[in-house]
Amino acid sequence: xxxxxxxxxxxxxxxxxxxxxxxxxxxxxxxxxxGLLGRNGMGKTTLIRSLLGxxxxxxxxVSWRGEAITGxxxxxxxxxxxxxxxxxxxxxxxxxxxxxLVMAARTGxxxxxxxxxxxxxxxxxxxxxxxGHGGQQLSGGEQxxxxxxxxxxxxxxxxxxxxxTEGLAPLIVAEIWRVIGAIRATGISTLIVDRDFRKxxxxxxRALVLEKGRVVMDGDSATLAADELARWLGV
Numbered sequence: 001x002x003x004x005x006x007x008x009x010x011x012x013x014x015x016x017x018x019x020x021x022x023x024x025x026x027x028x029x030x031x032x033x034x035g036l037l038g039r040n041g042m043g044k045t046t047l048i049r050s051l052l053g054x055x056x057x058x059x060x061x062v063s064w065r066g067e068a069i070t071g072x073x074x075x076x077x078x079x080x081x082x083x084x085x086x087x088x089x090x091x092x093x094x095x096x097x098x099x100x101l102v103m104a105a106r107t108g109x110x111x112x113x114x115x116x117x118x119x120x121x122x123x124x125x126x127x128x129x130x131x132g133h134g135g136q137q138l139s140g141g142e143q144x145x146x147x148x149x150x151x152x153x154x155x156x157x158x159x160x161x162x163x164x165t166e167g168l169a170p171l172i173v174a175e176i177w178r179v180i181g182a183i184r185a186t187g188i189s190t191l192i193v194d195r196d197f198r199k200x201x202x203x204x205x206r207a208l209v210l211e212k213g214r215v216v217m218d219g220d221s222a223t224l225a226a227d228e229l230a231r232w233l234g235v
Contacts, residue, residue, distance in 0.1 A: 003066030108155030
């Protein structure tokens with residue numbers, strides 16, 4: 001059996017003496033969309049930061065296509081084909097839209113360049129109309145589109161989206177989910193964190209729920225019980 005694109009086994013991690021993750025295990029196959037759910041403070045961001053190498057694991061293994069990447073530097077992990085759209089977007093306010101995009105553009109780890117500037121601009125027509133605008137001149141929704149477009153220009157194998165619809169107007173939220181669906185259809189693996197668990201389930205193959213740093217639910221998105229999820233998520 002082929003190794004999953006991303007595998008996590010018995011992962012413990014935290015900050016100093018504060019342990020946040022406790023024995024987290026899951027697998028994300030190539031082309032799979034995975035939802036990561038949980039209330040605030042349950043370990044979702046720490047898990048993402050551990051996958052990306054920003055938080056060091058105290059136990060367990062993170063593997064990429066069957067090879068351990070635990071402890072590798074973030075820039076080395078990114079070069080493997082992981083792209084991250086952080087909560088808060090992380091765009092460069094003093095750079096133009098074009099500069100924000102082209103600074104990240106590169107071929108994927110296998111040499112592919114499926115995502116070009118032209119393709120990103122056709123996916124986000126609003127950005128095409130604002131190429132000369134500075135990042136600070138964009139609305140929150142446009143900044144989110146810019147952050148996603150910049151990540152796609154790295155031609156990743158895995159795209160991690162952390163609260164991509166947080167604080168956005170309903171029409172923009174619908175547009176972001178449309179784009180997430182389109183990205184999923186291209187075969188890029190995705191890991192999605194969002195408070196709207198129903199939307200997450202509709203746009204993923206599998207989902208897992210973290211509670212106090214432990215996985216308490218893990219299963220097919222289509223069959224996870226909404227009432228049970230609501231209980232764990234407090235909604």
